[in-house]
Amino acid sequence: MKTNASSLAALAAFVVVLACVPLVPGALDHYGAFYLFLVFVHIVLAQSWNLVAGYAGQISLAQHAFFGIGGYTTAIVATRLLSDETFYFNPFAMLAAGVVAALFAAAIGVPLLSKLAGDYFALGTLGFGEIVRVVLVKGGSFTGGSFGIAMSPAPFDTLAPHYWVGLGLAVAATAAVYAVSRSRLGLALMAVREDPMAAAASGVNVLRFKVLAFAIGAFFAGIAGSLYAFYVFAVSPVGFLNLNWTLYPILMCVMGGSGTVFGPVIGAFLMTAVFSAATLWLPAAHPILSGAMIIAVMLFMPNGILRVRVARSRRAPGGGWRPKRLLRGIEQPPGSVGVATRAPAGSWRGAQPGEEP
């Protein structure tokens, strides 16, 4: 990623332009403003997944659960603890949403991540999401059952506050991923992603870093849930515990290039445009188009837009560009002693001897 002053300035200018959009008269009544708001929500979510899967290499299918936990936390805090006039974008409520989601992530992350890897971790997180859904539906008056919780309507008559908060969160999430990617933490996460055994051998506490990434990712997903709850001012299992809140961000990350700082941003802009266009003009066909889009992207650019570009300009090995190998079976890194010491690719849990106490 280029990090020189000019590209930073261009980015800052882009953010400023986005921030000025609500100042244009009439702009907020246009569908475009809503589109941008959705993009911001998706950027936060996509970056949350990017951190867990793109950097730490742990495919989480539970981001919708953290999104839902964030939304529900916001609704519960807002309806129980705060007065109706002041709760909108209350920093306390939003932080609480993130923190509660992160606590949940840490609590399930320790057992799941210490025992499961690869597909098995993905399945486990999927199971966690389903448990959260059932708990929310059966939560009685505390979670409002299958109806959910209604918050009092927003005191604002424009989208502007939502828009700005969304933009701020999207920038914050992207900045956080950037900071992580430049830090020792990011280095450790990428080492864990590339080869957990080697990372452990180099003194990286694999489990701690995996859980940390999972919790930070959940924190952002929870905040995104909080923002969205403030937008729809009602939370329900159907709206918030929807697997789309996991799948769309994954699609955006993979399309833009997961494991890069700006890939998810590009992916969020593009995919939200596709989904919005489909919603506007082909409402009935929307999910059909989304499905076709997912398949097409995966078939023709499985490495993502940013990755393709990076690869073409640099051809640097290890820079995210993975040459298509014939089949996964031969993906064992050169120098590994063969199947006997290493679980076969994709076994129920990729055995990671370095991790065992």
Place this chain on the structure above:
Amino acid sequence: MLEILSPRLVGELLVNGLLFGAMYGVAAIGLSLIFGTMRIIFLAQGAMIVLAGYCAYWAFALLGVDPYVTMIALLPVSLVVGAAIYQLLFRRAAAIEDKNTSLLIAVGLMFMLESLMSVAWTPDPRSITTTYTATSFDVGGMPVSITRSIAFVVALVATALVTLFLKRTLIGKAVRAVSENMTSSMLVGISPHRVNMVAFAVGIALAGVAGCTLASTYAIDPYFGFLFSLKALIALALGGLGNVGGALAGGLLLGVIESGSSFFIPGWGDAIGYLVFLLVLMFRPEGLFVRSVKKA
């Protein structure tokens, strides 16, 4: 609580669970074959099951064809469809190291199928009501539905056939070899693409079988499939990977767990199923029914 636990009640819960679990088992065997060779979670399996269910429904509603006749007729069709799905959608992705690609293609396919069915046939739940749907027979004083029993028998037959296929035919042995070790099987001349295609074809054929039996037993709607995929995954995890009998046993066990837990704590049946799933993943990742020592 305990005084209502009469043998009769326990028997009914068991029988109901087993009969419904058989369908989870059939779906799980399909998933197991696909996962075994390609190492991907084919989340669209449930959507394929529902699609087959709709085929059976429309064949019955419009043409009056018995769902079990449709099931036989669908077998060759679904084999071809499965092979086509592999060749068109997964062939390229199978050669890529990153398994996200295949997972997302499956998700895309699921979205497409769900909404196509929803647009074409409305999201209303549908079920096939034949002349014998409501009939049941007595087993020790308990009424047992005939369609559920047929579903159970079909599941057993399907499991037996798939086991025979894997053990007795050359290509079946190749499927098992690839599940065991892709690299070595390529070294002895097995074409991974061919094996993947066969696994997909058989997996989708099983989805066809499960769909027809499901539609004649329960009401289906276009979005039912995802839930069914998840259930099949749980059954798969319970039974252990690459173990056809285990997948069926896992499905039966899941059915019993669900029927039991939804009786004693209504509404929590799903959560308990997933909890068992998580626990099994963590503590017995090789499955509950595997006696052998670890493979690698």
